[in-house]
Amino acid sequence: MSTMQIPAKIPLDDYSSVIGEGEVAELRTLARPLAGRSVVMINSTAVGGGVAEILNRLVPLAEELGINIRWEVMTGGEDFFEVTKSFHNALHGAPYHPDPRHFEIFRAYNEKNARRLPLDAEFMVIHDPQPAGLISYREKNANHWVWRCHIDLSHPHPAVWNFLENYVPHYDAAIFSSPEFAKQLPIPQYLFHPAIDPLSEKNRDLPPEFILDVLARYGIDHLRPILTQISRFDRLKDPVGVIRAYRIVRRYFDCQLVLAGGGASDDPEGATVLKEAQHAAEGDPDIKLLELPAWAPLEVNALQRASTIVIQKSLREGFGLTVSEALWKKKPVVASAVGGIPTQIIHKHTGLLAHSVEGTAYQIRFLLSHPDIAGRLGERGHQHVKENFLITQNLKRYLTLFLKLGQSC
Amino acid sequence: MNVAETPFEFFTVAYLTRIGNQSAGNLEELLAGLEQCSDASIFHHTYQTLSSHHFLTEGFSNDFAQWALAEANRDALAEQFAALDIRDYTSIAALRSDLCRVLRDFITAFPQFGRQEALDRFYFCESLEVTMPFALTATNLDEFRDGVATISHASFHFHFVTSRLRLQFRTNDFSHWLAGSLGLDSLAENINHIDIYTNTLDSARAKMLRLVDRERRKYEHDANPS
Numbered sequence: 001m002s003t004m005q006i007p008a009k010i011p012l013d014d015y016s017s018v019i020g021e022g023e024v025a026e027l028r029t030l031a032r033p034l035a036g037r038s039v040v041m042i043n044s045t046a047v048g049g050g051v052a053e054i055l056n057r058l059v060p061l062a063e064e065l066g067i068n069i070r071w072e073v074m075t076g077g078e079d080f081f082e083v084t085k086s087f088h089n090a091l092h093g094a095p096y097h098p099d100p101r102h103f104e105i106f107r108a109y110n111e112k113n114a115r116r117l118p119l120d121a122e123f124m125v126i127h128d129p130q131p132a133g134l135i136s137y138r139e140k141n142a143n144h145w146v147w148r149c150h151i152d153l154s155h156p157h158p159a160v161w162n163f164l165e166n167y168v169p170h171y172d173a174a175i176f177s178s179p180e181f182a183k184q185l186p187i188p189q190y191l192f193h194p195a196i197d198p199l200s201e202k203n204r205d206l207p208p209e210f211i212l213d214v215l216a217r218y219g220i221d222h223l224r225p226i227l228t229q230i231s232r233f234d235r236l237k238d239p240v241g242v243i244r245a246y247r248i249v250r251r252y253f254d255c256q257l258v259l260a261g262g263g264a265s266d267d268p269e270g271a272t273v274l275k276e277a278q279h280a281a282e283g284d285p286d287i288k289l290l291e292l293p294a295w296a297p298l299e300v301n302a303l304q305r306a307s308t309i310v311i312q313k314s315l316r317e318g319f320g321l322t323v324s325e326a327l328w329k330k331k332p333v334v335a336s337a338v339g340g341i342p343t344q345i346i347h348k349h350t351g352l353l354a355h356s357v358e359g360t361a362y363q364i365r366f367l368l369s370h371p372d373i374a375g376r377l378g379e380r381g382h383q384h385v386k387e388n389f390l391i392t393q394n395l396k397r398y399l400t401l402f403l404k405l406g407q408s409c
Numbered sequence: 410m411n412v413a414e415t416p417f418e419f420f421t422v423a424y425l426t427r428i429g430n431q432s433a434g435n436l437e438e439l440l441a442g443l444e445q446c447s448d449a450s451i452f453h454h455t456y457q458t459l460s461s462h463h464f465l466t467e468g469f470s471n472d473f474a475q476w477a478l479a480e481a482n483r484d485a486l487a488e489q490f491a492a493l494d495i496r497d498y499t500s501i502a503a504l505r506s507d508l509c510r511v512l513r514d515f516i517t518a519f520p521q522f523g524r525q526e527a528l529d530r531f532y533f534c535e536s537l538e539v540t541m542p543f544a545l546t547a548t549n550l551d552e553f554r555d556g557v558a559t560i561s562h563a564s565f566h567f568h569f570v571t572s573r574l575r576l577q578f579r580t581n582d583f584s585h586w587l588a589g590s591l592g593l594d595s596l597a598e599n600i601n602h603i604d605i606y607t608n609t610l611d612s613a614r615a616k617m618l619r620l621v622d623r624e625r626r627k628y629e630h631d632a633n634p635s
Contacts, residue, residue, distance in 0.1 A: 022561040026421045029541055179532030182428040191426040191534060342529070347479055349465050383464035383609075387562070400423040403539050 009060045010199050015392055018198045023392060027065065030399040035066035038121035039402070042072045044084065044130035050194060050321055051127050051150055057197045057391045062398070072117050074131045080109040084130045090157035091129065091164075092316065098159040106163075110134055123402050126171075129160075135170045144405040148175045150194065152318045152339055153183060172405060177319045178340050190401065193343065194319045195394035196328060196385070202297035203328055206305060214302035218258075218288055225255035225368060228307040230300055230325075232261045233273040233291070236316045238336075241357050243280045243287060245313065248361035250286075253368050257281075260290040260303055305329050309367055309374070313360050317341055324389045327351065327381030332374035334363040344389065350381040410549050410628055413590035417582075419543040419556050422567040424457055429533040436481060437523045439473070440512045442533050448501040449535035455495055455504060456574075457536045460566040463610040470606055471495075472531075473508060480527040486515045495570070496605070499577045540567070550591065550628070554621045557583070562610045569613065570605055583617070596624045 016024045041059065043051050055071050062069045076084075083102045090096035110133030119137055124145045126134055135145055147168055153161070153176070161183075168174060173188045182189045196203055215222050227246060231237035239259050246257040259277060262270075274291065281287040292299055304310060310326035310333045317339030324344055326333050333351035335341045345351035352363040367374040387393075429450055433439035443451075454472035462469050469475055470491040478487035489511045498504040516523045543564060547553035557565070568582040576585060580601050588597035599620050603613050 020561070022559050022564070025543070025559070026423075026561040026563065029421050029543055030423055030539070032541075176428065179428045179432070179534060180530075182532075184430070189428040191428050337529075346462075346465070346469070346475070349467075349469060380464060384462075387464065388461055396423055397425065400425045400537075400539050403423075404425055404537060 009064070010057070010197075012061055012064050014199060019386065019390065019392055027392065027396060027399065030396065030403065031062075031065035031067060033406070034399060034402055036068055037123070037402070037406075039067055039069040039123045039125065040072055040118055040121035041069070041125045041127065042074060042117060042131045042134065043127035044074050044076070044081075046073045050319075053197075053200075054195060054391065054394065055127075057200065058395055058398070061391070061395050065395075065399075068121075070118070070121070074109070074113040074117065074134075076109045076113075076130070079105050080130075087129055087160050088151065090160040091151055091153055093155035093157065096157040096160060103163055107133060110136070123405065125398075129164055132164055132167045135167050138170070144173075144402075145171045146173045146175060146401065146405075147171045148192070149181070150177060150318065151181075152178075152316065153181045154178075173401070175401075178343060180339075190397075192394065192397050193340075193389055194321050194324075195389050195391045196321055196324050197391045198328060200297065202301050203325060204301070206298070206301055210298070211302045211306050214299055215306055218290055218303075220256060220258060220288060220306070222306060225253060225308040226258060226306055227255055227309050227311055227364060228258040228260065228303055229311040229313065230260050230304060230322050231312070231314070233259075233270045233277065235269070235273055236314060237261075238313045238315050239273065239277040240280045241315075241360070242311055242313050243277065244357045245311070245360040245364065246287065247284075248358065249364050249368070250284075252365055255308070255368070256286040256288065258288045258290065258303060258307070260288075260292055260300070262292050262296075300325075301329075304331060307331055309334060309364055311360065311364070312336065312341060313354070313357075314338055314341070320344070321389075323351075324385050327378070328385045330375075330378035330382045332367050332377045333381060334360055334367065336360075344384065345381075346384070349377075350384045351377050410551065411591045411593075413548050413586070415586075415590050416546040416548045417553055417556070417586045417590070419545040419547075419560055419564060420540050420567060421543045421561060421564045422538060422540045422571075423563065424453075424536040424538055426453065427535040427537055429535055431533040433531040433533075434526055435524050436477075436483070436486075436512065436516055439476075439481075439531055440509065440516065442531070443473075443505065443509050443512060446533045447535055448505075449537065450533050451501050451505050451508070452571075452574075453534050453536040455493075456571050459495065459570065459605065460563065460610070463562070463566070463605075466607050466609060473512075476527070476531045480529045480531070481522075481525070482528070483515070483522060486512070489515065494606070496573065496579065499573050499579065501574065550593075550621060550625055553583075553587070554618060554625070557614065557621070558618060565610055565614055569617075593624060596620060 045052050059069055059071045083105045114134050114137035122143050127148045128150055169186050175190045175192045176182050229242050277289055304326050310331045312323050312335035314336050319340030335345050337353040345353055347353045354360040354363050431442045433442045458472045474487045474490035477483045493507055545556050547556045572582040584597035584601040587593045600617050603616050
């Protein structure tokens, strides 16, 4: 059974306390003409990763609005997911050696899934490259098909993008997370920002005693400034660069650094990167390298809330929702100006951007010296997320898209 | 209390952002884009961005100004772009003309900056609008107040800011109705003077509600002078 059963529903009215009654009433108004109409969302994983996290929240909210929505997960063997992983990396610009067998495996699993998945909903939303080939099984002009690409396509490997180009132009529209990721395509391309759920375990308010308990568990001193980066141990997140920036800051401030994330236990490269970070952190008990389980939302929430400054010193980034998570918690953020980060961090308005280790260190020192400015940035960052990067906004964009597509027929 | 013959009908609005095919890496390319892009694109980068960034009241007024400042490093040009007040325009054509004039004048005065590469490109996008009645109407000042207090940010912005483009007057839907249907010219004028650049949508709405409440107290006082 691949239709996703959503475990815990959060009623839409619960969001009134966060976004206001007017915004919730607006969602109900926009959804009225869509009541009873069918939507199928298809992706390739039920748990883990940002897409599953968003669908887990989006689907029940749309259902509550009266939309006949289903979330389906495509199935595949190890060979399929190995191929799509290599496609994923290649689309991010990693080296790739084209292999005709890869394209055959991709086609075969899309065909298998087309036979068992419902493809007749009025609105079909296909997430990311893995199920993109399902469009080949669309009945001509029978319904609306949208491809939602969550990954950074700004520097794709041409072999993989050329292959995907066999499919993407057959959709009615494509959605990207940044204008920079859009391609030259003969179909309309729309901008949707990824979103966080303010009521999820990762983002909801926490009792102070729980936060202190988490800090004590990891040996973090709550009385001294805490600098935190939450990210997988991945070279593109530059944990060693963060440590170098922290060491510069340490010359001026008695602070601590927390690098927390998963990915080291099930990813050989992650384990190597963690070792590199451990080596760089050697001899400093104030650097905490925390290997969290893949899904530890409350701990992540507590660490972000306990932080004095949150860092996101990525070298490449799709969107970087950890930035929105920190801003939602009114934290001042120092982050690299890459991928979708500048959409969230408007320099000097909602946080500070940096382009180097030295720049990152300088911005951190500046904020530690000016807590009033840090507070203002955090406050405005929170407003920015509230206005643009919450799950309710994401829902509103989908409703608007369906209304527009519905008008076009 | 006056009762309007024509009720005020609250609408809500949602925008879909369409990514355009144009982008600019320097000021000359930005000028070419400004001259050629759609009206929906000019709207997106001025009116719509003011709504989605309403909480930034210090120095953020439109995407062109922000890009000139943050990406092209041209503070003086950013100031000129930011000084264009969308309340002065009743058509996108007039706003586009002034945006182009500001940029053309700058490039003429400082030709050395025309082709200087910006840190990041400017991507032209468009706002596609969907409007819908909110199922909320007002025929007197009390109902009007309740409606204004209830509606979403997008709805408030639609009636208070973008209305100029629909009405083709330098006023907003609220003031237009208060003056035309309830005869409250002074209240209408005071509401029209609320500054949308130095207020957030929340604080602009709060100011408006205070003005409406003051008017309602006048009614009560006139009805019960003792």
